[in-house]
Amino acid sequence: MSMVQGLPKVFVAGHRGLAGGGIARALERSGRWQVLVRSRQELDLRDEPAVRAFFAAERPDVVVLAAAKVGGIHANSTQPVDFLLENLRIQNSVIASAHAAGVNRLLFLGSSCIYPKFAPQPIKEESLLDGHLEPTNDAYAIAKIAGIKLCQAYRRQYGARYIAAMPTNLYGPGDNYHLQDSHVLPALIRKIHTAKMLGHSSVLVWGSGTPRREFLHCDDLAEACLVLLDCYDSEEIINVGSGTDLTIRELAETIRRVLGYEGELAWDTSKPDGTPRKLMDSSRIEALGWKPRISLEEGIADAYRWFVEHHPAAHDPSVP
Numbered sequence: 001m002s003m004v005q006g007l008p009k010v011f012v013a014g015h016r017g018l019a020g021g022g023i024a025r026a027l028e029r030s031g032r033w034q035v036l037v038r039s040r041q042e043l044d045l046r047d048e049p050a051v052r053a054f055f056a057a058e059r060p061d062v063v064v065l066a067a068a069k070v071g072g073i074h075a076n077s078t079q080p081v082d083f084l085l086e087n088l089r090i091q092n093s094v095i096a097s098a099h100a101a102g103v104n105r106l107l108f109l110g111s112s113c114i115y116p117k118f119a120p121q122p123i124k125e126e127s128l129l130d131g132h133l134e135p136t137n138d139a140y141a142i143a144k145i146a147g148i149k150l151c152q153a154y155r156r157q158y159g160a161r162y163i164a165a166m167p168t169n170l171y172g173p174g175d176n177y178h179l180q181d182s183h184v185l186p187a188l189i190r191k192i193h194t195a196k197m198l199g200h201s202s203v204l205v206w207g208s209g210t211p212r213r214e215f216l217h218c219d220d221l222a223e224a225c226l227v228l229l230d231c232y233d234s235e236e237i238i239n240v241g242s243g244t245d246l247t248i249r250e251l252a253e254t255i256r257r258v259l260g261y262e263g264e265l266a267w268d269t270s271k272p273d274g275t276p277r278k279l280m281d282s283s284r285i286e287a288l289g290w291k292p293r294i295s296l297e298e299g300i301a302d303a304y305r306w307f308v309e310h311h312p313a314a315h316d317p318s319v320p
Helices: 018-030 048-058 073-078 080-100 135-158 184-198 218-231 248-259 296-310
Strands: 009-013 034-036 062-065 105-109 161-167 169-171 202-206 212-217 238-240 245-247 264-268
Touching (some): 009 018, 018 218, 048 080, 062 080, 080 105, 080 135, 105 135, 105 218, 135 161, 161 218, 169 184, 169 218, 184 248, 184 296, 212 296, 218 238, 248 264, 248 296
Parallel strands (some): 009 034, 009 062, 062 105, 105 161, 161 238, 202 264
Antiparallel strands (some): 212 245
């Protein structure tokens, strides 16, 4: 990443993840920032003394907190302790260390998972804490809500210009394709690709296929984050979504079409569906002039190219 002298420094925490990677690339392309990154091996964000020392040495002007432990329904429902503790440790460490070092501008990335399971659709920002969470990912959601509240607390108590954006379901280059821990879109890409490669006549998909989901390419999120850093300064959270949703069945059919798989889709209705619908109202950020540019089919094709070119499971189905 660039270290052009004279430009403001922005530290992207989690630059090797899906969201953080897209944001780091967009900041780099803009030519307006010194983009500062550290791998997990170089800096464990859960280690607050190490993070404080890093901030004291580097003195970034802006922080984008995109680092998180993330996963799909299976991972969230079987590892709630990990999702709650690790995300709290990362958030508390980075946000407190940023403040201690005098960083006055921070963008925290939450998730659409923070909203109640049965929130009115499309979900407005005001629905936060207005109902019960989805039980299969409540640990992750509670951690993210704590991060939102911590940013708001620093703003109220110290005047820190910390903001929090809530992306919808993200996908794109650098996604997680793990057999057990991935989200629905990359999981379907992997399953359908493997079935095509091995000549299988059908693919088994979790759930009924009826829940509706909204998806956003990570590069569209990245452009939204640049707009927010330039134009947004409020303690109120702000949604970032594509504005359209589709059923999981329609998603699977779209991926099957993009990948050129001619087999059938079978549905395992014994597996959980999760929240019945999760479409966000993104009118607040659209009023700032941002709109997503990448269509779902175009984005799936882009994600699939990355999977084939970079992920070992694309050529060896035994890879976890």
